[in-house]
Amino acid sequence: MTSDVLEKILKHTRQTAMLQSTMALLEWDQNTGLPSNAAEYRAEQLTMLAGLLHKRRVDPQLGDWINQLSEQTGNQDPLAPSSVMARCIKREYQRAIKLPQSLVQAISHATSIGQQIWVESKLRDDFSGFLPCLEKIIELKRQEADCLAAPGQSRYDVMLDSYEEGATKERIRRIFDRLRDSLVPLIQEASEKSAKLGPSVVEGRFEIKPQEEFAKWVARQIGFDFDRGRLDQTEHPFCTTLGPHDHRILTRYSKESFSTGFFGVLHEAGHGMYEQGLDPLWYGTPVGSAASLGVHESQSRLWENLVGLSDSFWHWAHPHLLEYFPGSFEGVPLEQLVQDLNRVQPSLIRIEADEVTYNMHILIRFELEEQLMDGQLNARELPNAWKSKYQEYLGVVPTTDQQGVLQDVHWSAGLIGYFPTYTLGNIYAAQLYHAADQQLGGLDRLVRAGEFRPLLEWLQNKVHRHGQSYLPMQLIEQATDQKVDSKYLVEHLKTKC
């Protein structure tokens, strides 16, 4: 009986996922080379599909099945697929039925157009051109939060919870307060040290082609499976899943900075390997889906920072780097390379920020979007608010909006409440790496030898394969045998100073 209703839910959910992955292709394509005049029609297509999807998600028949399943799984092992399904799909369904179809479609249309206009506005450094879109998106997201809110729940808490179940602004605030107290002296110390260094060897002039080839080669070495994925170029890096065996990572290369493209690929490959580590048989269902955005980010940051910025990683990668870039890195000793990759300096662009200052960029966004949702701040006030926060927390001020409030894609895509999961991801990543290091008897030795498989298998076993069987923090605690604690991140960052 359980299996009967479970089968029905599974079939329904998998068909929904199939439409969703079709939508994901429309979005991937929008970011890889949609002809310039085709944006409006693409937005209409996405809007139509968003409508079809929403209709499936609020299907009353699905609601009945979910109720039946919940009754049947009440006393069962909470880790059994049917229990996980009952819990997660019920949550999704109860959210979906609170949203009117018209609002879902309006958000889809506004964010599809919004992302196109954001790209152009960023290019022209024209915040005022983007403002009407942004105002509309914020207004729609406020409406969405109002629909979803439990009695007394704030809009921003609604948004946070949708990305990271159980997260609240109070909880995030506490995490940031503690982290900031540790980071401020670290940033001070490390910046002073970096300021004394000469020109960096990872800044200069790098051809795109060897960057792409080297990054692709490294992605393959650490375990990204190109038979089940691909790597392309885009304006704002991301990773997307278009099917159980189709995981696509996208990055942007810079001719001036080696780090931009290379660590962009490591980061997105980390996301991609998480998706590739989910059970394809459960694709499109909670058991085969990532636990949360925070856990997702832990996987990208682990490979980007904990592995990719380590001394041992470059011990292995350095000779290969010289092969791929015979000109650019000739005669650069390993020690200097690692030192320059790890420089700490307050800066303007989040995705190019060093590991130590990075979380301050998140703190700024967290505070601004909280105010945006609650109506304390208007979109038109953002550029100035942005500047004063950067002055306050990082001591640097952008002279253009391109380097300020226009730098991130998120708000144009309606992703409000998303940023804090980046810092959660950093915290989880450090804790996971620490645990793997202990359990595998020293990662340093393995990484130094270019043996990445044990680490990837450990992650697959401890994190990936569980899908949404645990709540995000439970999953990390289960994997590491520790309460979630930012001390592992702080300890790791101290080694950078």
Added chain:
Amino acid sequence: MTSDVLEKILKHTRQTAMLQSTMALLEWDQNTGLPSNAAEYRAEQLTMLAGLLHKRRVDPQLGDWINQLSEQTGNQDPLAPSSVMARCIKREYQRAIKLPQSLVQAISHATSIGQQIWVESKLRDDFSGFLPCLEKIIELKRQEADCLAAPGQSRYDVMLDSYEEGATKERIRRIFDRLRDSLVPLIQEASEKSAKLGPSVVEGRFEIKPQEEFAKWVARQIGFDFDRGRLDQTEHPFCTTLGPHDHRILTRYSKESFSTGFFGVLHEAGHGMYEQGLDPLWYGTPVGSAASLGVHESQSRLWENLVGLSDSFWHWAHPHLLEYFPGSFEGVPLEQLVQDLNRVQPSLIRIEADEVTYNMHILIRFELEEQLMDGQLNARELPNAWKSKYQEYLGVVPTTDQQGVLQDVHWSAGLIGYFPTYTLGNIYAAQLYHAADQQLGGLDRLVRAGEFRPLLEWLQNKVHRHGQSYLPMQLIEQATDQKVDSKYLVEHLKTKC
């Protein structure tokens, strides 16, 4: 009242087109770099969308509206959009309701998988690996034809009519008989002439990058709008439309042959410019859709052959060619280039065949697929049947199936009855070019000066903007003030000998 029901039909049809263009993106992506393990899921996605599409196409509500519209437009100008809509949508609807949804979905799944397996089988020259797919596709297409057939109508006529309204095998047979009688002596004469020539300057060693850049530049010069389209690489060249302003052409470059890639692009750009010349306001409706496959092919062949292989074209293009390929074409005089591009020689590969022998390749496929549909020939007998036809009509025999029966994508995609429209297209193209030449006061002078706009505008005006307002042959007759006649093609081909 007319406008009311018309509005309803339009809205319905446009939403159907939106799903269809989503499907077209899934197919485009399948041909540009789908990860190898993702083929099965992509087939499932396409199958699901094919099902959704079919459900919309057989919507009884749509049937009611069509009947209402037909009654209202009975005495109206047949060129009025509502009359065209009534005629074409009724035809589509009446076809669709004859097909069971399960068959539509089975064909979609078999052809999606079929194309993937065809690519692999062709690569490995393994017809037996492809055979089970092909047998299945042929069986499904026979079932489809049986569902659609009017009393007494043969399966192959059903297939032909679906691509070119009004075409029958008797009519096609008459056209081929006449054409063959003219071509046989021409091929003989021209081949003898070509056989005396030395090595060709368009065969040898060509880097891909300048090929791509030159072809793209020329496509832009003749009028393909890259703000509303893009150019990519694929295994089997094609052109697809993903929206009113999103027309994508795909080609394959060869390092050994300049002609493969360059004329591939001209050909697909011709298709693309036709699509770009349709009225975007009527996108997804008969008034904004191409008249037929034959007319479509007339546009590609006109730019590829009538323009692209002419002496006057290369008079203009030659200096640019030398710029893009400073090594490969250095010191090659214009006359020799034109001569080598226009060599006539019976050969094995259709898409690389010269203009004169090309239609014999079509004749072979026409005869084989007619027999396949009627059950006179089994799929497993194809490789041998293929060889004996090539021996009979062209005097050459492939030693591999890669160069024989596996060379074309069509059958793997379920496109049976499609090939004859290529020859119709050649006939239309020559007739259109002849008429444009007369009406514009000499195309030679314009092409020689690189002035392609008058010709493109003439085609837009005479052909593109009419969509499906006329039946295919009517459209050509209307544009050229002549009955459709293969004599213009034969006259044109005589100049090649």
